[in-house]
Amino acid sequence: MKISINRQYFIEQLNHCLKAISPRTTMPILNGIKIDVKDDHLLLTGSDSEISIEITIPTEINNEEILEIKETGSVVLSGRFFVDIIKKLSGNFVDLETNDMFQTKITASKSEFNLSGNDPDQYPLLPEVKDEESLVLPASVLKTIVNQTNFAVSTSETRPVLTGVNWQFNDDGISFTATDSHRLALRRLFGTKFNAGHSTAIIPGKSLSELNKIISDSDAEVEVHFSQNQVLFSYGHMRFISRLLEGNYPDTSRLFPENNETKVTVNNSDFYHAIDRVSLLAREGGNNVIRMSVSNNNVELSSNSPEVGTVNEDINTQEIEGEDLKISFNSKYMMDALKAINDEDVTIEFYGTMRPFTLKASESDEVVQLILPIRTY
Amino acid sequence: MKISINRQYFIEQLNHCLKAISPRTTMPILNGIKIDVKDDHLLLTGSDSEISIEITIPTEINNEEILEIKETGSVVLSGRFFVDIIKKLSGNFVDLETNDMFQTKITASKSEFNLSGNDPDQYPLLPEVKDEESLVLPASVLKTIVNQTNFAVSTSETRPVLTGVNWQFNDDGISFTATDSHRLALRRLFGTKFNAGHSTAIIPGKSLSELNKIISDSDAEVEVHFSQNQVLFSYGHMRFISRLLEGNYPDTSRLFPENNETKVTVNNSDFYHAIDRVSLLAREGGNNVIRMSVSNNNVELSSNSPEVGTVNEDINTQEIEGEDLKISFNSKYMMDALKAINDEDVTIEFYGTMRPFTLKASESDEVVQLILPIRTY
Numbered sequence: 001m002k003i004s005i006n007r008q009y010f011i012e013q014l015n016h017c018l019k020a021i022s023p024r025t026t027m028p029i030l031n032g033i034k035i036d037v038k039d040d041h042l043l044l045t046g047s048d049s050e051i052s053i054e055i056t057i058p059t060e061i062n063n064e065e066i067l068e069i070k071e072t073g074s075v076v077l078s079g080r081f082f083v084d085i086i087k088k089l090s091g092n093f094v095d096l097e098t099n100d101m102f103q104t105k106i107t108a109s110k111s112e113f114n115l116s117g118n119d120p121d122q123y124p125l126l127p128e129v130k131d132e133e134s135l136v137l138p139a140s141v142l143k144t145i146v147n148q149t150n151f152a153v154s155t156s157e158t159r160p161v162l163t164g165v166n167w168q169f170n171d172d173g174i175s176f177t178a179t180d181s182h183r184l185a186l187r188r189l190f191g192t193k194f195n196a197g198h199s200t201a202i203i204p205g206k207s208l209s210e211l212n213k214i215i216s217d218s219d220a221e222v223e224v225h226f227s228q229n230q231v232l233f234s235y236g237h238m239r240f241i242s243r244l245l246e247g248n249y250p251d252t253s254r255l256f257p258e259n260n261e262t263k264v265t266v267n268n269s270d271f272y273h274a275i276d277r278v279s280l281l282a283r284e285g286g287n288n289v290i291r292m293s294v295s296n297n298n299v300e301l302s303s304n305s306p307e308v309g310t311v312n313e314d315i316n317t318q319e320i321e322g323e324d325l326k327i328s329f330n331s332k333y334m335m336d337a338l339k340a341i342n343d344e345d346v347t348i349e350f351y352g353t354m355r356p357f358t359l360k361a362s363e364s365d366e367v368v369q370l371i372l373p374i375r376t377y
Numbered sequence: 378m379k380i381s382i383n384r385q386y387f388i389e390q391l392n393h394c395l396k397a398i399s400p401r402t403t404m405p406i407l408n409g410i411k412i413d414v415k416d417d418h419l420l421l422t423g424s425d426s427e428i429s430i431e432i433t434i435p436t437e438i439n440n441e442e443i444l445e446i447k448e449t450g451s452v453v454l455s456g457r458f459f460v461d462i463i464k465k466l467s468g469n470f471v472d473l474e475t476n477d478m479f480q481t482k483i484t485a486s487k488s489e490f491n492l493s494g495n496d497p498d499q500y501p502l503l504p505e506v507k508d509e510e511s512l513v514l515p516a517s518v519l520k521t522i523v524n525q526t527n528f529a530v531s532t533s534e535t536r537p538v539l540t541g542v543n544w545q546f547n548d549d550g551i552s553f554t555a556t557d558s559h560r561l562a563l564r565r566l567f568g569t570k571f572n573a574g575h576s577t578a579i580i581p582g583k584s585l586s587e588l589n590k591i592i593s594d595s596d597a598e599v600e601v602h603f604s605q606n607q608v609l610f611s612y613g614h615m616r617f618i619s620r621l622l623e624g625n626y627p628d629t630s631r632l633f634p635e636n637n638e639t640k641v642t643v644n645n646s647d648f649y650h651a652i653d654r655v656s657l658l659a660r661e662g663g664n665n666v667i668r669m670s671v672s673n674n675n676v677e678l679s680s681n682s683p684e685v686g687t688v689n690e691d692i693n694t695q696e697i698e699g700e701d702l703k704i705s706f707n708s709k710y711m712m713d714a715l716k717a718i719n720d721e722d723v724t725i726e727f728y729g730t731m732r733p734f735t736l737k738a739s740e741s742d743e744v745v746q747l748i749l750p751i752r753t754y
Binding site: 078081084085088089090103110111112113114115116273274276277280281284307308309310311312313314315316 | 455458461462465466467480487488489490491492493650651653654657658661684685686687688689690691692693
């Protein structure tokens with residue numbers, strides 16, 4: 001292969017590709033980025049066998065030449081190191097030329113690197129995902145959905161399905177659920193129909209968080225395709241492929257209690273900062289537990305740690321309904337849940353000291369966050 | 378004590394004070410910040426016994442009240458944790474009130490913290506440094522001097538004096554020297570007289586690097602006072618005290634060779650970036666050694682690593698004089714030295730393959746950097 005390529009554009013695409021590359025891979029060749037030069041485009045591939053990212057670089061973008069193809073061919077080059085070189089070179093264009101032994105000459109301005117490359121035939125084949133039966137979402141919507149659910153996936157491998165987000169396709173839309181069994185995040189997308197022949201797919205949380213680093217907060221379309229074991233996100237010149245998690249996701253619908261006993265509506269940002277302050281002492285005391293009491297139309301947060309001290313915080317509420325309550329919870333879970341609710345006012349519904357409570361926007365059911373309390377009272 | 382203080386101003390001063398506090402202190406009380414409320418000012422003290430920082434907060438700055446003193450007194454409060462609380466509170470002012478048991482109530486808006494404090498009488502006394510015989514430097518000059526020398530101090534404790542910068546007072550000015558015995562940084566300040574009754578002081582590199590984080594790149598004056606074992610930098614409302622290193626600094630004047638064999642003048646920034654690129658491969662190969670060859674009025678940098686590949690870089694030179702040369706050196710030392718020379722053009726003088734070489738600005742002797750080569754040819 002022999003090409004000349006716009007250095008800045010190349011760096012951006014290589015950086016996306018690097019997101020699929022893990023330094024802890026068991027297959028050394030997966031430390032590399034595969035470069036395939038075809039007749040009229042270049043294909044970059046990075047993979048850690050869980051996630052694969054494929055990027056197509058055309059010869060022109062907006063009538064500006066970004067890639068000149070002098071000779072087709074393929075090579076695999078050491079990922080991070082290769083990208084570092086391209087970044088530190090000077091000049092607008094960089095030339096790559098590979099010989100039969102996959103030795104690759106990289107030249108720009110007065111610099112010349114000669115790198116040992118690897119045989120692209122050693123690179124594993126990517127899974128095939130057919131481009132049929134696709135769901136189309138604006139990138140910004142997908143990004144928000146991931147932000148509102150992904151934080152709640154489990155980080156423990158004891159129940160692997162809980163390390164993913166469950167996408168469930170219903171008659172009235174799609175629901176996205178993540179839970180680590182201490183808290184649960186639910187997002188609903190009403191009205192988006194998708195008849196994929198199957199009703200549910202569990203996408204690894206790690207894959208979604210890498211995807212979210214790449215897609216921009218824009219109207220650009222993301223096509224989502226499912227096969228038996230894989231999901232493909234097709235986004236501009238990029239194909240992002242992740243394996244799906246096998247197994248049955250637990251039925252979480254029964255977790256949501258009915259008929260609240262106490263209902264409090266607070267300003268999201270004020271409440272978030274109050275929790276943040278009170279949690280300072282909770283953390284210093286060695287746990288993240290803070291207490292909340294609702295009595296006489298008054299909400300108070302508190303925490304104490306025998307060695308360090310105590311903290312009390314009065315909360316301004318918009319509305320309080322129902323019975324008095326004392327409850328304790330993990331402040332981090334509460335802060336995560338508040339961040340996931342894109343609304344000025346948040347309604348928290350309690351069902352008694354020992355039962356899970358829920359948070360949602362005061363005027364929408366799109367996002368529901370559920371948190372299990374901690375027994376301290 | 379009982380005060381009300383401007384929160385933002387307090388945070389800035391506390392952050393400065395934290396720079397003296399080390400989490401690895403052997404005296405638990407030194408994890409705290411001492412607050413002394415006097416009749417007309419407040420004194421903050423932080424120390425790790427090597428460095429101490431004392432900040433005076435007056436009641437008014439520019440006719441604006443920043444501190445209201447309701448009752449004098451003292452307390453020691455857990456450093457980082459206390460500062461985190463002040464940062465996360467809301468409102469412009471925060472109130473502090475300490476009782477006889479050093480319990481301290483911190484209130485702002487609807488938040489109330491009650492912290493266990495420590496008896497200030499347990500806090501060690503700071504060393505006394507008299508405010509006589511002072512040297513006065515603009516903050517920006519002091520900052521530059523530290524940047525041009527401090528990187529070269531030794532990080533190894535085998536020869537403790539080498540972990541400091543040697544300040545030497547001569548008839549024609551002051552010279553500042555740092556060396557880790559592989560490279561040396563020398564800065565001269567001509568014309569600044571200082572008759573302190575002693576001719577040399579070795580200031581720990583760590584102290585200088587903390588000092589540099591605090592002083593701004595401005596014309597503000599820094600007064601420097603020396604006592605037998607301590608140095609005091611007096612800067613605005615702050616007193617920064619460091620111990621001096623004991624022992625004799627080696628005589629480094631004999632290290633500088635005379636009569637160069639080869640002399641090359643290059644553009645500082647271009648040469649720096651070339652070294653940076655070539656060092657990519659040197660690092661990947663497991664060491665930082667790069668080669669430089671001067672022949673036929675041509676300068677070339679190169680590095681190779683059997684597994685990874687090779688790199689060559691032609692250098693644009695402004696001027697080459699003297700004999701051909703092949704020499705190898707540590708690329709990090711070279712990059713550090715180039716950064717320390719605030720000049721567009723750098724002159725490098727070589728005295729043969731195995732002898733130290735020097736770098737300086739092409740038109741000034743203020744900064745001289747010396748590097749020992751590595752034997753590879």
